Amino acid sequence: MNVPYDKSMSVSLLTDMLRIRRMEEKSAELYGAEKIRGFLHLYIGEEAVAVGALRALAAEDNIVATYREHGHALVRGVSMNAIMAEMFGKRDGCSHGHGGSMHIFDRATHFFGGNAIVGGGLPLTVGLALADKMQHIPRVNACFFGEGAVAEGAFHESMNLAALWQLPVLFLCENNFYAMGTALARSESQTDLCIKAASYNMPTTKADGMDVVAVHEATRLAAQHVRDGMGPFFVEFQTYRFRPHSMFDPDLYRDKAEIDEWKKRGPIHTFSARLKAESKLTETEFLEIDAKVNREVQAAVAFAEASEWEPLEALTRDVYSPELRP
Amino acid sequence: MKMSYREAMRQAMREALMADPRVFLMGEDVGKYGGTYAVSKGFIEEFGPDRIRDTPLSELGFVGAGIGAALGGMRPIVEIMTINFSLLALDQIVNTAATLRHMSGGQFNVPIVIRMATGAGRQVAAQHSHSLEGWYAHIPGIKVLAPATVADAYGMLAPALADPDPVIIFEHAQLYNLEADIDLQACDIRSAAVRRQGADVTLITYGGSLPKTLQAAEQLAAEGIDAEVVDLRILRPLDTETLLDSVRKTHRAVVVDEGWKTGSLSAEIMASIMENAFYDLDAPLARVCSAEVPVPYARHMEEAALPQARTIAAAAKQLIGKP
Numbered sequence: 001m002n003v004p005y006d007k008s009m010s011v012s013l014l015t016d017m018l019r020i021r022r023m024e025e026k027s028a029e030l031y032g033a034e035k036i037r038g039f040l041h042l043y044i045g046e047e048a049v050a051v052g053a054l055r056a057l058a059a060e061d062n063i064v065a066t067y068r069e070h071g072h073a074l075v076r077g078v079s080m081n082a083i084m085a086e087m088f089g090k091r092d093g094c095s096h097g098h099g100g101s102m103h104i105f106d107r108a109t110h111f112f113g114g115n116a117i118v119g120g121g122l123p124l125t126v127g128l129a130l131a132d133k134m135q136h137i138p139r140v141n142a143c144f145f146g147e148g149a150v151a152e153g154a155f156h157e158s159m160n161l162a163a164l165w166q167l168p169v170l171f172l173c174e175n176n177f178y179a180m181g182t183a184l185a186r187s188e189s190q191t192d193l194c195i196k197a198a199s200y201n202m203p204t205t206k207a208d209g210m211d212v213v214a215v216h217e218a219t220r221l222a223a224q225h226v227r228d229g230m231g232p233f234f235v236e237f238q239t240y241r242f243r244p245h246s247m248f249d250p251d252l253y254r255d256k257a258e259i260d261e262w263k264k265r266g267p268i269h270t271f272s273a274r275l276k277a278e279s280k281l282t283e284t285e286f287l288e289i290d291a292k293v294n295r296e297v298q299a300a301v302a303f304a305e306a307s308e309w310e311p312l313e314a315l316t317r318d319v320y321s322p323e324l325r326p
Numbered sequence: 327m328k329m330s331y332r333e334a335m336r337q338a339m340r341e342a343l344m345a346d347p348r349v350f351l352m353g354e355d356v357g358k359y360g361g362t363y364a365v366s367k368g369f370i371e372e373f374g375p376d377r378i379r380d381t382p383l384s385e386l387g388f389v390g391a392g393i394g395a396a397l398g399g400m401r402p403i404v405e406i407m408t409i410n411f412s413l414l415a416l417d418q419i420v421n422t423a424a425t426l427r428h429m430s431g432g433q434f435n436v437p438i439v440i441r442m443a444t445g446a447g448r449q450v451a452a453q454h455s456h457s458l459e460g461w462y463a464h465i466p467g468i469k470v471l472a473p474a475t476v477a478d479a480y481g482m483l484a485p486a487l488a489d490p491d492p493v494i495i496f497e498h499a500q501l502y503n504l505e506a507d508i509d510l511q512a513c514d515i516r517s518a519a520v521r522r523q524g525a526d527v528t529l530i531t532y533g534g535s536l537p538k539t540l541q542a543a544e545q546l547a548a549e550g551i552d553a554e555v556v557d558l559r560i561l562r563p564l565d566t567e568t569l570l571d572s573v574r575k576t577h578r579a580v581v582v583d584e585g586w587k588t589g590s591l592s593a594e595i596m597a598s599i600m601e602n603a604f605y606d607l608d609a610p611l612a613r614v615c616s617a618e619v620p621v622p623y624a625r626h627m628e629e630a631a632l633p634q635a636r637t638i639a640a641a642a643k644q645l646i647g648k649p
Contacts, residue, residue: 096431098428098429098430099429105430106433107433113430120390120421123386123389123390123394124390126390127390127391127394127398128394128398131398131399134377134395157390161381161384161387318427318431321490
C-alpha cells in the first residue's frame with residue numbers, strides 16, 4: 001500500500017519520529033555523563049506509535065501518558081528545550097525540575113503527564129472524559145499505556161466506567177510485549193488484548209505499531225468514533241522497544257535474535273525506505289532532515305545546560321495552591 | 327436550626343449542588359439507594375442521575391475519575407462508602423491527587439472533595455472499623471478534615487469545595503445521629519477549636535472521639551478537675567498553635583485518638599508538643615488510643631479496644647496525680 005499522505009505530511013511524520021529518536025539517543029548519552037539522573041525509560045523503536053497516534057488527534061484533545069513519555073510530549077508540542085531541561089532537573093523544565101523524565105506535564109498542550117504508576121493514568125482519563133461529557137465539550141481524551149497495565153485493576157475499572165457511561169475516551173495500548181522484564185504470555189491468561197477489551201462492550205482494533213501510517217489511520221478512525229459521541233474505543237499497537245526497560249535493565253530476559261528481528265521493522269528506516277520508493281524523499285533530503293533534528297537536539301542540550309537550578313525556596317511551593325483568603 | 331449531623335451534611339451538599347453546576351456527587355449507592363448512611367437521600371430525584379452518579383464497586387476507578395473530572399473543570403464530591411474501602415483507592419489519592427500539583431511544577435491542581443465514613447463502635451468487626459485518618463494526614467498535598475460537630479458537618483463542605491486542592495472529609499459513623507441547634511454558616515478549615523475551656527489539663531482529640539472526650543471532661547469536673555478540650559478539626563495541615571496555646575495554659579495534655587498508637591497521628595501531636603512546648607509541661611504527655619488489635623466484634627471486647635470516656639478521664643487523673 002502506498003503512503004496515503006502527500007510529501008509534506010509524510011516528511012513531517014518522519015521528522016517527528018527522528019526528533020524522538022535523536023533526542024533519546026542524546027538522553028542516553030547524557031545519562032552516562034550523569035547530566036540526567038533517576039530513571040530514564042527510552043522509547044526508541046516505538047516512535048511510530050506516539051507520532052502516528054498524536055498526529056491524528058486535535059490540539060484541544062486531552063492526552064495522558066506513561067513514564068515512557070518524552071516522545072509523546074515532544075510530538076504533542078512541548079518544546080525539546082523544556083523536555084531536556086526537565087530531564088536535567090532545571091528550572092526551565094516544563095515541571096521546573098520537580099518531575100523529571102517520568103513526569104513531563106504541559107497545560108498549554110493539554111498534556112496531563114507523565115504518570116509513573118502503571119495504569120495510574122487510566123482512571124484520570126476517564127474523569128477528564130466525564131468532565132467533558134458533563135460540560136458538553138466534544139473532545140477526545142486519549143490515554144497511552146503499555147500492555148503491562150492491562151493486568152492492573154485500574155485498567156479494568158477504567159474500561160468498565162468508560163463503556164458504562166459512554167465516555168469520550170480513546171484507550172491507546174502500546175503493546176511492546178514486555179512489562180519491564182515479564183513477557184505478556186508469562187503474565188496474562190488471555191494474550192489477545194482486544195478480546196479482553198471487547199468484553200467491556202467496547203469497539204477495538206489492532207494496528208501495526210511499527211508502521212506510522214497504520215497507527216495514524218487506526219487512531220484517526222477510532223478518534224472520530226469517540227469525537228462523534230459514540231463512546232470509548234480501544235486500540236492496540238503492537239510494537240517493540242529496542243533498548244532495555246530503563247538504564248538499569250541488563251535486558252537478560254529477551255533473545256538478541258528477537259531484538260534483531262524487530263529492529264528489521266524499525267519504524268524510521270522502513271518508513272523512509274517507503275517514502276524513497278514512492279519518490280517522496282531523497283537520501284539528501286533525509287540527511288538534511290537528520291542534520292536539522294540534530295541541531296535541535298544540540299540546542300536543547302545547550303538550553304538545559306544554561307538553565308538555572310530552581311532556587312531551594314521553591315521546594316515547598318506548589319504542595320498546595322496559594323491560599324485564597326477573602 | 328436543630329438538625330442531625332447527617333442532615334447537616336446533606337443540607338450542605340444540597341446547597342452546593344444547587345449553587346454550582348460544576349458540583350456533582352459520585353460513589354457507591356449514593357443515588358437509587360439514597361446513600362449508605364442516607365446522607366444523599368432523595369438527591370437522585372432532585373438532581374438527576376447525571377449529577378448523583380451511582381458507581382460500580384470500583385473505588386480506585388471512580389476516585390481516579392473524580393480526580394480527572396476535577397482536572398477537567400468539575401467540582402466532584404466523591405463518596406467512598408467507608409474508610410475501609412478507601413484502601414482500594416489509596417493509589418489514586420496518594421500517587422495522583424496529592425502529587426499532581428507539585429510534580430507538574432504547579433501547572434495542575436486537583437479541586438476534589440472525597441468524603442467517607444470512618445471509625446468503629448458499631449460491632450461491625452475488624453474490616454469495617456478502621457480509623458486510618460492518621461495515614462491520610464501523613465500525606466503532603468492533601469487536606470484532611472474531621473468534622474466532629476453538627477455545625478462542622480454543615481460548615482466544612484463549602485470551603486472544602488472552594489479549595490483548589492484535594493480535601494478529604496472523614497465523617498465518623500457514630501456521629502451521624504448527633505443532634506444540635508446550629509446556624510447554617512460556612513466555617514474555616516484552617517484552625518482547631520477549643521470545645522471546652524479548662525485550666526488543669528488539655529484533652530486533645532478529633533472526630534468520633536470528641537463526644538467521649540467531652541463526657542470525660544464532665545466526669546473530671548465532677549471530681550474537681552477542670553479539663554480543656556481541643557478539637558483538632560483539621561488533621562492536615564495541623565493547627566499546632568491552638569494546641570500549644572492550650573498546653574502552655576494547662577501544662578498537661580492527654581491525646582485521645584481512635585487510631586492505633588504506633589506510628590500514629592497521636593504520636594505526631596505529642597512530638598509536636600515536645601518540640602515546641604517541652605518546658606511548659608508539668609507532666610509527661612499521655613494518650614488514650616485504640617488497643618493494638620484488629621477491632622473485634624463482641625460488644626464487650628470492642629468497647630475494651632476503643633477509647634472510652636472512663637479511660638480518658640482515668641488517663642487525665644493519673645497525669646494530675648489524683649487517684
